[in-house]
Amino acid sequence: MKNSSNRSANGDLALPRNYIVSPANFELETEHIFNRHWQYVCRTSEIMEPSGLYRFELLNNQLFLARGEDGEIRAFRNFCRHRGSELVTSENCQTMGSRIQCPYHAWTYDRCGALLSAPNMMDMDSFSSDQWGLKSVHCEVWHGFVFVHVGEPSESLTEFLAPLEPHAVDWNFESLLVGVEIVYDVQANWKLIFQNYSECYHCPSVHPALNRLTPYKGASNDIAAGPILGGPMMLSDDCQTMSSDGRRVANCLPGLSEEQQRMVAYYTLFPGLFISPHPDYVLLHRLERKTVEQTQVVCQLLFHPEAMAEPEFDPAAAVEFWDLTNRQDWRVCELAQRGIKDAGYEPGPYADLESVVAAFDRYYREQMDTAC
Numbered sequence: 188m189k190n191s192s193n194r195s196a197n198g199d200l201a202l203p204r205n206y207i208v209s210p211a212n213f214e215l216e217t218e219h220i221f222n223r224h225w226q227y228v229c230r231t232s233e234i235m236e237p238s239g240l241y242r243f244e245l246l247n248n249q250l251f252l253a254r255g256e257d258g259e260i261r262a263f264r265n266f267c268r269h270r271g272s273e274l275v276t277s278e279n280c281q282t283m284g285s286r287i288q289c290p291y292h293a294w295t296y297d298r299c300g301a302l303l304s305a306p307n308m309m310d311m312d313s314f315s316s317d318q319w320g321l322k323s324v325h326c327e328v329w330h331g332f333v334f335v336h337v338g339e340p341s342e343s344l345t346e347f348l349a350p351l352e353p354h355a356v357d358w359n360f361e362s363l364l365v366g367v368e369i370v371y372d373v374q375a376n377w378k379l380i381f382q383n384y385s386e387c388y389h390c391p392s393v394h395p396a397l398n399r400l401t402p403y404k405g406a407s408n409d410i411a412a413g414p415i416l417g418g419p420m421m422l423s424d425d426c427q428t429m430s431s432d433g434r435r436v437a438n439c440l441p442g443l444s445e446e447q448q449r450m451v452a453y454y455t456l457f458p459g460l461f462i463s464p465h466p467d468y469v470l471l472h473r474l475e476r477k478t479v480e481q482t483q484v485v486c487q488l489l490f491h492p493e494a495m496a497e498p499e500f501d502p503a504a505a506v507e508f509w510d511l512t513n514r515q516d517w518r519v520c521e522l523a524q525r526g527i528k529d530a531g532y533e534p535g536p537y538a539d540l541e542s543v544v545a546a547f548d549r550y551y552r553e554q555m556d557t558a559c
């Protein structure tokens with residue numbers, strides 16, 4: 188929902204058609220972007236006990252998280268080192284005990300990835316269990332957010348997210364719990380969703396309700412270049428948060444300054460996460476590429492545990508508001524996808540209010556070009 192009053196788009200044009208509709212470009216993105224960036228998976232609180240496991244996929248990476256006996260969260264490729272069977276399945280994910288046992292021939296691993304037993308093989312001279320531990324991928328946690336990197340990271344997750352560190356501390360991201368989740372299947376390329384979130388030029392026409400709560404000209408950007416972009420929007424005088432009646436659904440998050448209690452901030456983390464701190468909750472959108480023109484968006488609202496423990500806790504007004512706003516956004520993203528499919532499509536010019544979209548495009552094209 189961001190726009191900019193502090194940077195002009197300076198004549199940038201939208202991305203060429205190929206980037207939005209070409210399956211070949213979609214494949215190139217896997218190597219040039221997704222294998223080279225930290226990707227958000229889930230909140231630490233979503234790794235359920237007693238199994239301590241969380242199964243997920245990132246296109247053709249079948250992975251799972253495991254909370255080790257030492258408390259550390261690790262990410263592994265979800266195949267057995269014997270003959271490749273999937274280990275953590277949708278059926279056993281929540282019921283597996285502290286050991287990870289393959290459903291095929293019962294090789295068994297601990298939650299740190301070591302092979303503990305392989306029936307009839309452990310006493311073979313040629314067999315060394317040390318060689319056959321689970322394959323890991325890089326995994327780091329930042330204020331309760333679990334990220335993985337399926338390639339070789341050029342910087343730590345903490346370094347990557349350094350521009351957002353003050354917000355993470357002020358909003359106490361670490362303590363927040365998932366209160367609500369809604370999953371959407373959007374028939375649009377992931378970049379159209381990114382671009383849509385990055386400007387509020389569309390807000391008066393697409394989101395009349397949102398525009399009443401945060402008038403689109405009250406936006407600014409405190410991060411205007413690179414993989415993290417965005418900034419705050421000020422709430423109207425007569426409203427407390429983004430909800431269907433403009434009233435908070437919980438107390439303000441502890442420790443926020445007076446100014447922070449009067450604003451909403453919108454940040455994009457390339458390539459797959461939006462974080463939007465509100466006075467009383469934090470909104471997340473996680474984007475999962477499915478095909479060149481299909482993206483799954485997982486939308487979550489995070490709350491302070493004390494708010495969630497209140498008997499009268501009821502986030503419905505915030506959920507209703509964001510569900511409506513999300514659906515309004517997905518509709519225009521899908522319209523854009525369909526229009527850009529036309530063989531005669533020509534990219535148009537950005538307004539000054541779309542400078543963050545232009546900054547996203549620049550970073551995206553740099554990644555695609557430099558990785559060649």
Ligand code: FES
Pocket residue numbers: 267268269270271272289290291292293294
């Ligand atoms: S495939 Fe896992 S034990 Fe054989």
Ligand SMILES: [Fe+2]
Pocket residue numbers: 188383384389390393394512516
């Ligand atoms: Fe929008």
